[in-house]
Amino acid sequence: MPKTVAAQDSIPDLTAKAAIVMEASTGKVLYSRNAEERRYPASTTKIITLITALEYGKLDDVVTASQNAATTEGSSLWLLPGEQLTLLDMLYGIMLVSGNDATVAVAEHISGSVDVFAKLMTEKAHSIGAVNSNFVNTSGLPDERHYTTAHDLAKIAAYGYKNPLFTQIVSTQHKIIPWPGKEHDRDLYNENRMLWLYDGANGVKTGYTDAAGRCLVSAANRNGVQLVAVVLDSERMWDDSIKLLNYGFAQLKPVPVVHKGDILKTVKISEGKTGNVKLVADQDIVLPMADNEHDQFSTVIDAPNKMNAPVAAGQKIGTVKVLYNNVEVANADLLADQQVERKSFFGMLWGSVLGIVSFVIHNFA
Secondary structure, eight states: OOOBOSOTTSSTTOOOSEEEEEETTTOOEEEEESTTSOBOOGGGGHHHHHHHHHHHSOTTOEEEOOHHHHTOOSSOOOOOTTOEEEHHHHHHHHHHHOOHHHHHHHHHHHHSSHHHHHHHHHHHHHHTTOTTOBOSSSSOOOOTTOBBOHHHHHHHHHHHTTSHHHHHHHTOSEEEEOOTTSSSOEEEEOSOTHHHHSTTEEEEEEEEETTTEEEEEEEEEETTEEEEEEEESOSSHHHHHHHHHHHHHHHOEEEEEEOTTOEEEEEEEETBSSSEEEEEESSOEEEEEOTTOGGGEEEEEEOOSEEESOBOTTOEEEEEEEEETTEEEEEEEEEESSOBOBOOHHHHHHHHHHHHHHHHHHHHO
16 A cells, blocks of 8 residues: 555645545555545546557557447537547547547447446456446446546556556647548547646546536646646636645655666676676666655666676666565666677687686695
């Protein structure tokens, strides 16, 4: 269970019934209010719909809207029965303008029905630690069996940011996609106003029903620190989200853990013209840390102690892993800093002779 850094009442003027702000890479909770309370998610559901579609679908597939999809109630992409769009365009329609009809079309295309796809959504959520959630539809329309928590939504969104295409879609402010049969294309503007209101904002999804109230999962990245904030049943969801993100960024600072080019291990080389090779990190690792928690981070080197020649310069030999409370949160490859050629047969023979002579002198002289 991630450590909560902040006290429960650190932002007492929030209007949300449930709220959380979390650092994405570590799952560190910086502030929470009723974050484990079961609530209706409304259209923030579509975050797990998107993740599931990205992992089970093919982006260039052509998706055909059924009569069932085209007549789905609520917010719409205005699909007509038989209308066709690529899966990728459908996903933009889902996330930018909250097209309920598009969620049904995508679910039917990938799984044959919304029911089967919703089971995949729930299974995926549980697999990433959002175990207090259950989804029975793709859109977030009210159903007593369809629920989540603020903490689960934060976990789901944080997982999404591991996928660059997820990040690209949810951070898109404006997108033009086809509108077959019309004289003009669909001109989509993201309903998430945080993308314009907040410096560094890069997602994620709004939601509203009478049962759920006003909901928003928002996110922002500053100096490599990725935060996710969730407000459920909020009277002022934009203001609440800004307060949460501001609070979160104030608690953290980016700390270099590994520098590109750092020598992290030396490996012995058998049968090589050089006796060892140094392993260097191929990239920087910078992680967000709160004060007084450096000891919760550790590094582990996964590389052999010995290997045979030849070795190519830049060859991947191992990995450095960074752990937060013993859970891996980042890694970098370890590369050989130089080429090591294999000794020739005569070179190895001469080396053996010298070894024998040295042994004899040392033990019998």
